[in-house]
Amino acid sequence: MPLEKAMPTKMNRATSLTGVSFAILAAALFGASTPFSKILLGKTEPVMLAGLLYLGSGIGLTIWSRFRSHSKAGTGEAQLKRSDISWLAGAILAGGVIGPVLLMFGLAVTPASSASLLLNLEGVLTAVLAWFVFKENFDRRIALGMAAITLGGLVLSWGGRLEVGVPWGALAITGACLAWGIDNNLTRRVSAGDPVQIAAIKGLVAGAVNFTIALAIGAHVPAFSTVTVAALLGFFGYGVSLTLFVLALRHIGTARTGAYFSLAPFVGALISVLILRDSLTLQFLIAAVLMGVGVWLHLTERHAHEHRHDALEHDHRHIHDDHHQHEHDEGAPLGEPHSHPHRHERIVHSHHHYPDIHHRHAH
Numbered sequence: 001m002p003l004e005k006a007m008p009t010k011m012n013r014a015t016s017l018t019g020v021s022f023a024i025l026a027a028a029l030f031g032a033s034t035p036f037s038k039i040l041l042g043k044t045e046p047v048m049l050a051g052l053l054y055l056g057s058g059i060g061l062t063i064w065s066r067f068r069s070h071s072k073a074g075t076g077e078a079q080l081k082r083s084d085i086s087w088l089a090g091a092i093l094a095g096g097v098i099g100p101v102l103l104m105f106g107l108a109v110t111p112a113s114s115a116s117l118l119l120n121l122e123g124v125l126t127a128v129l130a131w132f133v134f135k136e137n138f139d140r141r142i143a144l145g146m147a148a149i150t151l152g153g154l155v156l157s158w159g160g161r162l163e164v165g166v167p168w169g170a171l172a173i174t175g176a177c178l179a180w181g182i183d184n185n186l187t188r189r190v191s192a193g194d195p196v197q198i199a200a201i202k203g204l205v206a207g208a209v210n211f212t213i214a215l216a217i218g219a220h221v222p223a224f225s226t227v228t229v230a231a232l233l234g235f236f237g238y239g240v241s242l243t244l245f246v247l248a249l250r251h252i253g254t255a256r257t258g259a260y261f262s263l264a265p266f267v268g269a270l271i272s273v274l275i276l277r278d279s280l281t282l283q284f285l286i287a288a289v290l291m292g293v294g295v296w297l298h299l300t301e302r303h304a305h306e307h308r309h310d311a312l313e314h315d316h317r318h319i320h321d322d323h324h325q326h327e328h329d330e331g332a333p334l335g336e337p338h339s340h341p342h343r344h345e346r347i348v349h350s351h352h353h354y355p356d357i358h359h360r361h362a363h
Helices: 012-038 046-069 082-109 110-116 123-134 140-157 167-188 195-216 226-254 255-260 264-274 283-300
Strands: 304-309 310-319 340-342 347-352
Touching: 012 046, 012 226, 046 082, 046 167, 046 195, 046 226, 082 195, 082 255, 110 167, 110 347, 123 140, 123 167, 123 255, 123 264, 140 255, 140 264, 140 283, 167 226, 195 226, 226 255, 255 283, 264 283
Parallel strands: none
Antiparallel strands: 304 347, 310 340
């Protein structure tokens, strides 16, 4: 079949900005959970709290998913397929099991200032893996934006002096960040599937692992009121946040989603200043400027060139835009957006785009 040559087309930029909005909102929800989690730490142990937060996420999303499945409106989302299992299992193993275990070990033997600085590596390692291992496109502007956001996070977490601590602890925290970077990149491979289903599975597994570890090291289950508050906090700060994170992966790719998500510590610090009455510091203002510059560099990205879409068959939630001009078989869902297996014919065209699920081409 000959390769179709399409006229240059201008895609709706609102679609791309939707992915940015998902990523920033995911960061805001996760960042907001941090200061409130600190309050709960006075009532339970850190590993137990992590388990309750993840379980609240997984159980809450599972209930929501069941409710949606009985709704007449439906979701329009594609269900996970057998071929997605290995990618999702790898993501859960890395981010839900290995990452938290390494973090707990590292925090136990590493000074707080060093730990805070090292945790900023997650965004960096996520981007590096996306760019150099999974071959996601980036340019100088995106790299500078990522550097500015990361530097802002480092400034925000700087404790005034660097405590070296125990090397093995630092390596463990770095390993945790690498595990989460792998998790983020593997999750992108299944981001065309139902984000609620993906986030629910990850929350249930990560919650079960952390809860089991907590009991094994002698932690006690806190009072029912604390469990309830932790579960609600986990549902919004972890579950809804992760759902939005998966949607962002679908629209703008891993590295850009990771960059925007790196704003989470700034959101947590802002809430601490506004609600918990923490002092407004010079570090906070410098971090705000650096992160603002980084976000501006990403938001003003204009990546457009002639590119080729090879023939592709897949299933995901979509509307009939320039990339979805296909026929429907009998029994295909009515209304938009909807999901069903569909085929993209080969095409060459030019427009502004992000490395979303339709633009994972070489440059």
